[in-house]
Amino acid sequence: MSETAPQTPRPNAVLMVTTGMFVTLVVIVFARLAFGLIVPPMREGLDLSYEQAGYLGTITALGYLSFVLVGGMAAARWGARWTVVMGVSAVGLGFLGLSQVGTYWHAVPLMAVLGFGTAFSFAPMVSLLATWYPEKRGLVIGLLTSGVGIGLLVAGVLVPWLNGLFGEGGWRATWGVFAATAFVVAFLVAAFVRDPPAARLAEGERPPSADKWAVYTNPRVLTVAVVYGIVGLTYIVQSVFMVSFMVEAGFEAALAGSLVSVSGIISIGSSPLWGLVSDRMGRGSALMAAMATVTVGMGLPVFSQTLPAFVAHYVLMGCAVSGMFAMIQAAGTEQVPARYVPIAFSFVTLFFAGGQLVGPAVAGWLIEYTGDFRAAFGFTCLGLALGVYLTNRIRHFPREAAELHPRTKAEQEAC
Template sequence: MLAREHDQNIWKYAFASVAVTVSTLGFGRMSYGIIMPFMKENLAMSYKQAGMLATVVSIGYLLMVIFVGLLAAKFGAKKLVIFGTGLVSFGLCMLGFVAGYKWTLLAMLLLGIGTAFTYTPLITILVGWFPRKRGMLIGFLVSGMGLGTLISSTLIPFFTTWFGDMGWRYLWIFYGILSIVSIVIAMTILRDPPIPLLRKEQQKKSFWTKVYLNKRVLRVAVIYGIVGFAYLVPQSFLFSYILEVGLTKYQAGQIMAVSGTMAIFSGPLWGGVSDRIGRKAALLATLGIGAVSLIIPAVFPVYAGLIVSQLLWGMTIVGMLSLCQALSTEQVHPTYAPVALGYVTFFFAAGQLLGPGIGGWLIDHFQQIPLALIMCSVLLTLAFLLTIRMNKHAEDLDVTELEAKPSLTNFSIKETSAEKV
């Protein structure tokens, strides 16, 4: 009913959500690996320190992601999106003026915290207003990461050429300004929907038995954690590796742009494929292709090999993320789906926390960036094997049945305070 009532606004909501995602996930998280080589040289950082900066972003995300659901219920999802994007904007601008490593750590922490305040509340808004079109809209949402990577890959060669050693600073500031524009867009378009909330009398034991101790959910959580560990390592260090093998920064930008371009379509692509062949089969395909793509740079460190690697990586990585999210909600009764999604996201954030730091240590210790890529390929192979053992989800109750028998869900509808469409 909500989707029918607000169909005319669906593309406005898609546009506003992508704008916010590009600013937060695209600029705030995915751009760091592309800008990092220039920051590393200018700030005289080691690879371990550079990896720790990416890890700090994940720490900020991990610290807040647990509380975001409660805060959204209390203050409204839109307010959190605005606040989170504001933090990201401030952190991006701050990176343009940092004079030392400690201030850089603080700015990256703000990026992580701000990202935690935006992504999940955005999903809440989209699913709340357009429940029957959630797949398409979440696909657009996830594509913001790829679009941000594409923009960064395109702009970094020009900024470093025009402004020399200061180019990376001006680029961060430029991203901060664009993020302020996305705040204005979100404030103008987004509204809080009626949000279904579990009643307080719901037994707490059920959460433990149905979600937290559910073996099917735990398996998805481990797989999602492995993906989280693996996906930031190439993003953080591959650009540096491309420069090390003798390619120019323009070629490096082109290679990374291939990944960003493919990532824009990856979520919607694999979402559609999974509707036809099943989530498990689609996830197996993305994990297998992704594992192979990370081996290619070590075996064929030439322009053509790196292009193929990033083509395959870009077309699968965002698909892995969206498929893991979808799988987590299918392992439980629909009543517990939001709880399961938040639970597995915690594992994903923990993986992000460990990945860049361990990857940076490995590179510093052995002086070999390909070793970090091979490590991620092995981990994705492990996730592939875990997925093979995954059974079909046990909960087969259809959404239409839930709508016909609302008493089954134990949901109460609460319209968030401030805004109604």
């Protein structure tokens, strides 16, 4: 064989995975999902319009989309550990700058820095853990993903508390606390995370980054990428518009918020559970079951705008959506040989980021054009149905990673 890896004892899984959960909390929750909680007081403090506040969130998404492939190639070339340290540190600097901004235009480049840092952090961290623990990658990535649910609970308590404690300056204090947390997490990554041993290349063999186009055009990688894009599109539409759908149907916003919290609590445990199930029964089969569950949950409010339908929606989403994330991420790390994993996973994440950009725009247009939220969620159900069909293809993928450069018979005999 042309590629061999030294036998190195694996690092402590608890420390590695726990550190990964903290990375997820900082770069996914604090840098992206918690922005909606900070917007109201920040908008008043900087005298922003709703349009400007929306642009700030879009800038972070564009920063992420622009650099996610670069982050994967950096991890493949220099190692995921220091790539993640750099990414989390960049996010911390962005938070620190946002705590001091005085105008909208000062905030714009700092929001882009958050996207850049996230691109250099999350995908390389997932790839690193999947490479260290390939036989348990579903469970490991499920635990990593549960950091999102934990982070949302933390942010949901922390942000209102800081706003109450510091008054008009509460949003600045929030960014400051986020910055301090990010710098601590960057230190934890440097202290406890270790790169897998680098494979030794045979004489004349190309480094992983030289074969990136073979990764990008691999049919298995492309299939996973499209499914991940569908997941990103449908999830962001649900996150942005479902509460408004409930309010439009005549229910209190506080009730909708409570259901969101219940869904988040359920998701903390369901993500590693789905990951464990997928390790045992097969990634494609478990992913198909989770995506079918999400499709049913998404469709219930389309057919019935009653309280039981909305409750069932949030319960089913909590039971399956984070597991769906964990399993498609795991699938994205196992289609190519280990040394190509950072490149492959960054590529499939590009589709996810693209889906998150396109989803709200399409759903918002459908709602405006039809005057009915059901059009937007009917659209997401169609997308999820396509995802279920594609996961059936993933079910039939071989367990072995794809050969990016199939060898001749003579080369196989030489191995």
